[in-house]
Every structure is written in C-alpha cells, then in structure tokens.
Amino acid sequence: MRPTLTEDIANSYAAIALGHVEREWPNRPDQTMAGPQHVRTPSELHPVFYGSYDWHSCVHSYWMLARLLRRFPRMARAGEIRALFDRRLVAASIAVECAYLADPGELGFKRPYGWAWMLKLATELRALPEPRWAEALAPLAAIFADRFRGFLPVATYPVRVGTHFNTAFGLRMAADFASATQDDALMALLRETALRWYGQDTDCPAWGEPGGDDFQSSALIEAECMRRLLPPARFLPWFDRFLPRLARAEPATLFQPATVTDRSDGKIAHLDGLNLSRAWCWNALAAALPAGDARWPLLDDAAARHLAAGLPHLSGDYMGEHWLASFAVLALEAGLADA
Incomplete structure (x- = not known):
C-alpha cells in the first residue's frame, strides 16, 4: 500500500523542521564578500532564513511547514507553526532579505534552487487562509x-546535474508559482525554455546516475518538469521518446535505490534525498500515465521502493535532518496536486 501523509506523520515532520529553522549554527553561508562590511552573522544577513544549516534548506523547510499547516490545520504543532510565521514572516525582516539581494554581487545567489523554493513557498503561503504571511513574503518572491x-x-544551455544547479527543477517549481499567481507570461517563458532545453531529448541513458552527491535524478526531474509544463497530449509523446524502454524497467539505474554509506557526510547523505526525490518523480509520472498503461505498476513499485529506502532516515544526523523531510513531503504528496 502506498504510504500517505497522515496527521501523525505531519506532526513528526513539523517537529523536525521546528527544531532547525531557527537553529543558526552550524551554518554554511553562500555569500560574496566585497569587503569587511559584509562580515556578519547569518541571522544579521538573513533574519528570516538563517537556520537549517543553509538558506535554501531553511526556505524549503518553511515551505514544508506551510504545506503541513494547510493539510492539517488542527494538528498538534499547528500553533507552533503559526507562531513561527508570525515571528519571522514580517515586513521588516523580509525587507532585510530583499536588501541583501540588492547587492550586485548577489545576482546569482541560490540560482536556481533557492529561487525555485522561494516561489514554491510563496505559492503555499497563498493557499493558507491567513493572508498576512503571503503578503509579507510577496516582495521577496x-x-x-x-x-x-x-x-x-x-x-x-540547461544544467543537467543532480544537485542544486539543475535547471529542470527550477522550471518545475516556478511553474506552480506562475499558475497560482495566474502569471501567463511567466508560465509561457517557463514552457518555452523547457521546450528549448529539453524538447528534442530522446532515449535518455541516465548513464551518470547516481553521482556520489546527487539528491535529484537529472533524468526524472527533467521528465517531471516536462509533465508539469506540457499538456498531456504533448507530454506523453515526449515521455515515450525520452524513456522509450521504460516498460522493460530501463534504464535500470533509475529503478534501483541509491546506497547511503555515511549519513554524517553531507555529500553522501544527499543520496537519501535522491531516493526521496526519485520517489516524488516516479509518483507524479505514474499519475500522469493514461488509465491502463502497462508501465504504471513499474513506476508505482519504483516509487514505493525509493520511499522505503529514504523515509527511515529523515532524522538522526543533522546533515540530513536539516532538509530531508521536505523531500519526503514532496514524495508523499506527488500526484495529488501541483500546488
């Protein structure tokens, strides 16, 4: 039976995130320093997203908390989440985050991974009945x-790696924001870019997967990007060309969960994220197949096996604990709704 996101699970994931979104240390900043005036603590630079080891992990942990709050507004941790949002998602603090980005040296800050997660967070906050948090975040988004x-x-050119720089991931997450804000011009740009970068791709070998520090499948996130941006009549023929041997469970590497040997090593721990993000993509792609498609059981089984490999390891070592639960929620919610 496919695992689902329950209220009990939501509470446990919320507890993980609430334990680190305001934890400043250890911290891995991503900052261009042009002089001593830029030497400041993470919370001075980023009064909202200073926790969770790094800025982007803090952003997507806020996304997860917003998602869990929307799904289970009466869960035990709901009050703590609302209090956090009232404490941090305020105009004055968001203004400092915006000012940081105004520095010319930060034009490429967190491109495209952090960009994508910020828009995903903004999308989720818009769906909550309390508008004040979305309104506060709007200038940053x-x-x-x-x-x-x-x-x-x-x-x-696209970037096809399995880490933060993957451009298909950026397009896919930004599409939810464009849809939620009814920004047709942005959606058209995302779609045109996806077709320009990936529209002619065929017979993907997935030969480089998994890499030693991957937390995304470059093959599957590309397919998920195209699924999100194209209507079914265009996506399904593309998908058939992109992974033509899927019915034979090939490329085989995509169906085999990654092995994680040292969860205290931040790079190796990425592979737990790979298992979860593959599960997300497999679930979403399976849901997109037409009724009765013979490939569905293969995709569903692959998602289940990757989930089983990743879900037990969301906490225990901070190298994974500060971010993995977000990808678990993506995987558990895949195929249910895009936004």
Missing part, C-alpha cells in the same frame, strides 16, 4: 520571479 524572467532568456 517578486525578486526571484524577476530573476527567472531575466535569466532564462540568456541561459543558452
């Missing part, structure tokens, strides 16, 4: 939406 608009037309 607008900056990153504008950065997508400026970057995509000049990005000649």
Whole structure:
C-alpha cells in the first residue's frame, strides 16, 4: 500500500523542521564578500532564513511547514507553526532579505534552487487562509520571479546535474508559482525554455546516475518538469521518446535505490534525498500515465521502493535532518496536486 501523509506523520515532520529553522549554527553561508562590511552573522544577513544549516534548506523547510499547516490545520504543532510565521514572516525582516539581494554581487545567489523554493513557498503561503504571511513574503518572491524572467532568456544551455544547479527543477517549481499567481507570461517563458532545453531529448541513458552527491535524478526531474509544463497530449509523446524502454524497467539505474554509506557526510547523505526525490518523480509520472498503461505498476513499485529506502532516515544526523523531510513531503504528496 502506498504510504500517505497522515496527521501523525505531519506532526513528526513539523517537529523536525521546528527544531532547525531557527537553529543558526552550524551554518554554511553562500555569500560574496566585497569587503569587511559584509562580515556578519547569518541571522544579521538573513533574519528570516538563517537556520537549517543553509538558506535554501531553511526556505524549503518553511515551505514544508506551510504545506503541513494547510493539510492539517488542527494538528498538534499547528500553533507552533503559526507562531513561527508570525515571528519571522514580517515586513521588516523580509525587507532585510530583499536588501541583501540588492547587492550586485548577489545576482546569482541560490540560482536556481533557492529561487525555485522561494516561489514554491510563496505559492503555499497563498493557499493558507491567513493572508498576512503571503503578503509579507510577496516582495521577496517578486525578486526571484524577476530573476527567472531575466535569466532564462540568456541561459543558452540547461544544467543537467543532480544537485542544486539543475535547471529542470527550477522550471518545475516556478511553474506552480506562475499558475497560482495566474502569471501567463511567466508560465509561457517557463514552457518555452523547457521546450528549448529539453524538447528534442530522446532515449535518455541516465548513464551518470547516481553521482556520489546527487539528491535529484537529472533524468526524472527533467521528465517531471516536462509533465508539469506540457499538456498531456504533448507530454506523453515526449515521455515515450525520452524513456522509450521504460516498460522493460530501463534504464535500470533509475529503478534501483541509491546506497547511503555515511549519513554524517553531507555529500553522501544527499543520496537519501535522491531516493526521496526519485520517489516524488516516479509518483507524479505514474499519475500522469493514461488509465491502463502497462508501465504504471513499474513506476508505482519504483516509487514505493525509493520511499522505503529514504523515509527511515529523515532524522538522526543533522546533515540530513536539516532538509530531508521536505523531500519526503514532496514524495508523499506527488500526484495529488501541483500546488
């Protein structure tokens, strides 16, 4: 039976995130320093997203908390989540985050992974009945939406790695924001870029997977990106060309969960995330198949096996604990709704 997100699970995941979104140390900043005036603590630089070891993990942990609050508004941790949002998602603190991005040296800050997660967070906050948090975050989300608009037309080539720099992931998450805000121009840009980068891809070998520090499948996130951005009549023929031997469970490497040997090593611990993000993609792609498609059991089984490999390891070592639960929620919610 496919695992589902229950209220008890939501509470346990919320407890994990609440334990680190305001934990400042240890911290891995991503900052361009032009002089001694830039030497400041993480919480001075980022009064909202200073925890969770790094800025982008803090952002997607806030996304997870917003998602869990929307799904289970009366769960035991709901009050703590609302209090956190009231404490951190306020105009004055968001203004400091925006000011940081105004520095010319930070034009590429967290591109595209952090950009994508910020828009995903903004999308989720918009769906909550309390509008104040989405309204407070809106100026920051607008900056990153504008950065997508400026970057995509000049990005000649996609980035196909299995880490933060993967461009298919960025497009896929930004699509939810474009849809929620009814920004047809942004959605058209995302779709046109996806077709320009990936539209002619065929017979994907997935030969480089998994890499030693991957937390995304470059093959599957590309397919999930195209699923999100194309209507079924265009996506399904593309998908058939992209992974033509899927009915034979090939490429075999995509069906085999990754082995994780040292969860205290931040890079090796990424592989737990790979198992979870593959499960997310497999679940979403399976849901997109037409009724009766013979490939569905293979995709469903692959998702289940990857989930089983990743779900037991969401906590225990901070190298995974500060971010993995977000990807578990993506995997458990895949195929139910895009936003």
